[in-house]
Amino acid sequence: MNIPAKPWAKKYPPKRILAIRLQAMGDVVVTLPYLMHLRNFFGASLKLDLLTREETEDIPKNIELFNHVFSIGGGRNFKKQLFYTALMLPKLFIQKYDVVIDLQNNLISEMVRKILMPAAWSVFDKVSAVSGAERYRLTIEATGIIKSKAENIFYLKKPETGLNILQKNGWRKDDQLIVLNPAGAFETRNWNLSNYISFAQLWSREFPNAKFLVLGTSFITSKAAFLQGQLGNKLINLAEQTTSLEAFSILQHTTLMLSEDSGLMHMAWISGIPTVALFGGTRSDWSRPIGEHTFLFDSSDLPCGNCMLTICKFGTVHCLSRVTPEEVFYRALNLFQKAQNTHREKINK
Secondary structure (H helix, E strand, O other): OOOOEEOOOOOOOOOEEEEEOOOOHHHHHHHHHHHHHHHHHHHHHOEEEEEEEHHHOHHHHOEOOOOEEEEEOOOOOHHHHHHHHHHHHHHHHOOOOOEEEEOOOOHHHHHHHHHHOOOEEEEOOOOOOOOHHHHHHHHHHOOOOOOOOOOOOOOEOOOHHHHHHHHHOOOOOOOEEEEEEOOOOOHHHOOOHHHHHHHHHHHHHHOOOEEEEEEEOHHHHHHHHHHHHHHHHHEEEEEOOOOHHHHHHHHOOOOEEEEEOOHHHHHHHHOOOOEEEEEEOOOHHHHOOOOOOEEEEEOOOOOOOOOOOOOOOOOOOHHHHOOOHHHHHHHHHHHHHHHHHHHHHHHHO
């Protein structure tokens, strides 16, 4: 793997670090566990800042991690982003960063890094067939300042946000909360909705106190309505009713995530929530959730696997239609029990 870098060569640790990740929300949140380890390792002696875009600033700004989050405007228009970055540069330059960790690797992040002239830097590898999370970890490690790893516990500045929303919608603290997230962008990433119903029924037989939850944008509204029609008061439907920050806050109270490839899935697994992912045609070597608290159903074992097509060329979406609710239930139950055992071990220590 090729990670361009100029490692830290001084005998004392750096005092000021800037991390750069500009897009998208799912990618931004996947960097957070590794930056959290960086923060915890060096503690208050380190000034750790983030440069991102306005549409992805919400979560980074509202967790106890960064000293400052700088955000550029311009939406998804590159020329406008460039303009707002130019306006931001004087503010960044006066910070006198010792290290710049470029977790984006585009023209804007390269320009920022070169103008800031840090003593050490590293640049994200965009092409290797390794999960994005692992490449983020290795990019931080390439600075030479730390042996990087993920830390999956986040503290929100307003932790009551998610709890208040859930309680207003009928959730009680002694109820399990299982997220159903059929939010894959294309046909090749969609598990049949009837399978989610069957899974929910299997889970409810095992755990009668389970409640199911749907979150997301207008993209998922019709699917959420179908699930609610089938599951009735067993399902809390918050589709189109939360911001990304509120969704992230709510996820901190959940027991399990069952999800297609989406930003919400990344929010869950980086938070240490047991996550069963259904990837279908998604290129899993890049986007897979990692860690012992995750399980992935993907298509990498098939000749047509990791196709990245929007429509299945065979018309069957075999990579997902072959996955049964019983298989998913088994994997989910295994992750849940493992999480319970880990929790008990921590309490008994």
